[in-house]
Amino acid sequence: MSRIIWKGAITFGLVNIPVVLRPASRSQTLDLDLLDVRDMAPVGYQRINKSTGKPVDKEHIVKGYQYAKDEYVVLNDEDFRQANVEATQTVDIVSFVDVESIPPYYFDTPYYLEPDKRGERGYALLHETMRRTGRAALALVVLRARQHLAAMLVHGDALVLNTMRFADEVLPISELRLPKSAKGKATGAHAREVEMATKLVEDMSEDWEPEQYRDTYRDDLMARIEARIESGKTHQLTQPAAEEEAPRQSAKVIDMVALLRKSLDHRGKGGKAEEEPARGKSRAKAEAEEAEEETESEGRARRKAPARHAAAKKQASTKRATAPAKRASTATKHAPAKRASHAPAARKSASTARRKQAA
Incomplete structure (x- = not known):
């Protein structure tokens, strides 16, 4: 107790x-001591006299109220008790x-x-x-x-x-820049979004069981400490890992309805997720991230589709443009041959007429 x-x-x-x-x-915070890394000796907290720079023993320390510059009224526990x-x-x-x-x-x-x-x-x-x-x-x-x-x-x-x-x-809420709840506003919630979000909330609702939630950060840190003890590397400092600079992301327009729909689709039977997310990450957050990634993929596919259609359209128009030219060249190619085939017959008819006139 x-x-x-x-x-x-x-x-x-x-x-x-x-x-x-x-x-x-x-x-449940971890109780960590300050150490001198040279000999692993504990480093204590010292109460220092600001005038002399020397440590002060606890029994010589009292509380005081400064009523003027460098002027104090000394108070102890009995003063606080007798105040009221x-x-x-x-x-x-x-x-x-x-x-x-x-x-x-x-x-x-x-x-x-x-x-x-x-x-x-x-x-x-x-x-x-x-x-x-x-x-x-x-x-x-x-x-x-x-x-x-x-x-x-x-x-x-x-x-x-x-x-x-x-x-x-308490700081006033009025100082915050908050989205308006009026319908039709770009920052407000639309009826379709509220409807689907309500379905998701109902699907994720369960009885209050605080025992199922743990401080996973503390657990992971304790696991690292125990692993160091088992390996015997208790005095070895962990070197910082190389971090890659995350690419700068442009502003994205999030399709909330698509994210909510995917979140509902990813929920398994009985209100449980089909796959458990990584430890320390909430189920809803993991589903939202996954749904957002799929939405981004679909967006990239839609952006690529117009380009493919434009290329196909350009190719089709090129074919139509070259077809008449081909037909024209074909007609030109056969036209002289046709005229040439009729020319001897014309000359033969002319000569026959001249012989008849001479007779």
Whole structure:
């Protein structure tokens, strides 16, 4: 079980529910040490006095607030505790809101709320009331010397406290350049695209099973580390691989309907893909990339087709142009022969006429 990091009470109105706070998440990042590559000795983090340049022991370090240049007020843990004892020991519910009305980018870190001694009845009452009303409780709580806005949510039989960002910590969406949803716009979604995308979403829908998703990057990095240990090359630095410069791609007009259709065609029976994509790549992303490649191939084929048709058309016109010339040359070739064949007959007729006249 995770450790208790805070003890206090939930308060709303005159209700006071003793609770303890436990972490609801844990970091899976690799714990890496800094080393001196010459002798593999660990390199520590030193706290340096900026005036003398010398290291400072931890017991000599305090927190201070600078109220003027180089002038500080020293504060310790007791100052933070006494600043507002009530605030540091309560989850003070200030209002209840519809769960769906909270934008997801406001959420930060989740914690589990567990009833403390004599807090079971109040805990159960609050949990059941929030479950029936479908509301989330907005509260203020001080954790680690900082006040947080927090949302208390119902999940199963538990209450979850999720710290949130304050409004001034969230950048406004209005500063983004976003596509308009109006129909007919070049950047908007068309009805046919939405229809096919909806079919794809329904085909890929499944029950929420977070256990099937893993940090594949961490797994792959650990596999490299274990392979280095097995090979005995623990102190050998990996040389950078030669990277080929990717060719610059021109702007492409993506046929979304074709991509969606191919994505649907590539889905196997039962909503599963026919072939599993590479590990660490989502199924939808792999299908979209494959569909895009096929669409590009078809586009190249269509661009080549007009050229082939033009060449065929040119060849046909050349044949038609040479045909009359051939016929003309043939006629010219036989014409003299024909005239030559009739010439002796004409001369014979003329001589016969002259003899008749003389007689």
